[in-house]
Amino acid sequence: MLSLVLGGARSGKSALAERLAVESGLEVLYVATAQALDGEMRERIAHHRSRRPAAWGLVEEPLALADTLLRHARAGRFVIVDCLTLWLSNLLGAEDDARFETERDALLRATAALPGDVCFVSNEVGLGITPLGELTRRFVDEAGRLHQSLAQRCDRVVFVAAGLPLTLKGTPP
Numbered sequence: 410m411l412s413l414v415l416g417g418a419r420s421g422k423s424a425l426a427e428r429l430a431v432e433s434g435l436e437v438l439y440v441a442t443a444q445a446l447d448g449e450m451r452e453r454i455a456h457h458r459s460r461r462p463a464a465w466g467l468v469e470e471p472l473a474l475a476d477t478l479l480r481h482a483r484a485g486r487f488v489i490v491d492c493l494t495l496w497l498s499n500l501l502g503a504e505d506d507a508r509f510e511t512e513r514d515a516l517l518r519a520t521a522a523l524p525g526d527v528c529f530v531s532n533e534v535g536l537g538i539t540p541l542g543e544l545t546r547r548f549v550d551e552a553g554r555l556h557q558s559l560a561q562r563c564d565r566v567v568f569v570a571a572g573l574p575l576t577l578k579g580t581p582p
Contacts, residue, residue, distance in 0.1 A: 411520055412528040412579075413559050416569035417536070425569055426489045426528045427460065429582055433526060435487040438466040440477055442496035457491070471499040472508070475515035478523055486525045493531035493559075494552055501548055513555065520562040529559060533568065 412429065416422035430437045439461060445451040461467075470477040474496055482488050490496075500509040520527075535553045540546055560566045565579030574582050 410526050410565065411523065411563040412526070412565040412567065413556070413563045414528060414530050414567050414569060414574075415533040415556060417533060420569045421572035421574075422530050422532075422569040423457065423491055424460075424572070425567065425574055425582060426491065426530045429528055430465075430487045430489055431462075433487045435485055435526065436466070437462075437464075438468065438481055438486055438488045440474070440481070440488060440490045441467065441469045442471050442474065442490070442492060442499065443469075444471050444495075444499065471496065472503070472512060474512065475519040478516075478527065479519050482523045482525050482527055484524045488525065488527045489530065490527065491530040493529055493555060494534065497552055497555060498548065501544065501551065509551075513551075517558050517562070520559070529563070531556060531559075 412426075414422045414426050441454070441457070443450060443454055443457075445454050468477055468481060474490065478488065478490070500512055503509070531552070533556070534549050540549055560578065563578065565582070566577040567582055568575045568577055576582070
């Protein structure tokens, strides 16, 4: 099953994905897209690590997400990808539009071939005002397009606010 869990910052979306992984009873692999480029991000990463069971596997991949998923997803495994907006930011920050388009398209193609359970976690960033600055507007636009494309491909889509899940598509968590 493919799932997409969307929500704002500190909404509880990662906690929901982690709960779904535990409840699945499957082997869990956590695919982290964050890069510890500053102290604040190192603290965020440490917080996420402290919540995860030691038995869970971990792959850190900031860019080549499709290849990573094709290599690691399998029947009997629950894969959490946390998070797509950091992955998107990594790609857009590389200032290589060809790489961004290649990786995005590869991820969307890969969803049709992924075995097992995969849960994508992402920030919904399109609910506020139109941001200032070209790059920020592009980020919001690309995140929205990515979410729409993934939502079409996923069996379940959940929006989380204040720790409460709202099922948009599929069976409730």
